[in-house]
Amino acid sequence: MENTLDNIRAQMRKGLLEYCILSILSKREAYASSLIEELKAVGMIVVEGTLYPLLIRQKNQGLLAYRWEESTQGPPRKYYVLTDKGREQLAQMDTAWDELVSSIQTLKQA
Amino acid sequence: MENTLDNIRAQMRKGLLEYCILSILSKREAYASSLIEELKAVGMIVVEGTLYPLLIRQKNQGLLAYRWEESTQGPPRKYYVLTDKGREQLAQMDTAWDELVSSIQTLKQA
DNA sequence: TCTAATACCTTGCAATACAAAGTACCATAA
DNA sequence: TTATGGTACTTTGTATTGCAAGGTATTAGA
Numbered sequence: 001m002e003n004t005l006d007n008i009r010a011q012m013r014k015g016l017l018e019y020c021i022l023s024i025l026s027k028r029e030a031y032a033s034s035l036i037e038e039l040k041a042v043g044m045i046v047v048e049g050t051l052y053p054l055l056i057r058q059k060n061q062g063l064l065a066y067r068w069e070e071s072t073q074g075p076p077r078k079y080y081v082l083t084d085k086g087r088e089q090l091a092q093m094d095t096a097w098d099e100l101v102s103s104i105q106t107l108k109q110a
Numbered sequence: 111m112e113n114t115l116d117n118i119r120a121q122m123r124k125g126l127l128e129y130c131i132l133s134i135l136s137k138r139e140a141y142a143s144s145l146i147e148e149l150k151a152v153g154m155i156v157v158e159g160t161l162y163p164l165l166i167r168q169k170n171q172g173l174l175a176y177r178w179e180e181s182t183q184g185p186p187r188k189y190y191v192l193t194d195k196g197r198e199q200l201a202q203m204d205t206a207w208d209e210l211v212s213s214i215q216t217l218k219q220a
Numbered sequence: 221t222c223t224a225a226t227a228c229c230t231t232g233c234a235a236t237a238c239a240a241a242g243t244a245c246c247a248t249a250a
Numbered sequence: 251t252t253a254t255g256g257t258a259c260t261t262t263g264t265a266t267t268g269c270a271a272g273g274t275a276t277t278a279g280a
Contacts, residue, residue: 228276
């Protein structure tokens with residue numbers, strides 16, 4: 001029941017992570033740790049325990065596929081890419097997101 | 111596991127309802143059914159089983175207060191209003207929302 | 221052969237949106 | 251007076267999902 005700005009941020013983010021992941025992967029393939037870095041760079045803190053299950057869910061839904069790639073700096077990495085179905089889903093989410101932003105704008109000014 | 115646009119909308123909305131409620135109540139007091147109407151008017155479907163527990167949570171957090179008012183058309187209504195604490199919370203949520211919109215915009219163009 | 225760094229994964233818990241069903245009040249018609 | 255329909259508030263049980271915490275595995279270097 002804390003009310004810090006961080007908690008407010010966290011709460012607002014709920015359900016949007018899936019959209020962010022697809023958006024990032026639509027530009028370039030990435031592995032989990034690099035996704036976490038990119039999200040952190042724009043101010044969205046995500047932890048492993050959130051991201052890994054999410055990626056697995058999206059893969060099981062057929063939105064993502066992955067391939068293993070060796071790394072020079074540690075264990076192999078699982079690079080995820082968008083499938084065609086993932087691209088369709090992203091297009092729908094773009095629409096939904098624009099509508100949501102518009103809805104809230106309307107609410108706040110009426 | 112459905113993937114309709116409605117489900118996508120629903121998912122994106124998660125966690126944002128609290129913000130919408132405070133936004134509406136910052137403009138005028140309202141009772142549950144009227145909140146549902148106003149949200150529906152901007153395209154956000156909310157059902158009673160979602161809204162009532164949410165209002166009770168916000169009241170228990172001290173963000174809202176309410177008063178009973180007689181109605182000419184049925185049982186009395188519980189009109190909710192923002193408290194000072196609710197106004198503070200709303201201000202923080204405004205910030206968090208703007209940041210979120212900005213973060214996603216950055217993600218999508220990078 | 222340790223240790224540190226990197227990367228992936230799992231378990232258990234808490235929060236919350238929802239469907240569905242229930243309770244209560246009021247006006248009006250039979 | 252009683253029944254009916256409309257309005258409003260509430261509760262219960264379930265599914266989803268974000269997270270803390272802990273675990274496994276690979277690699278490079280001391």
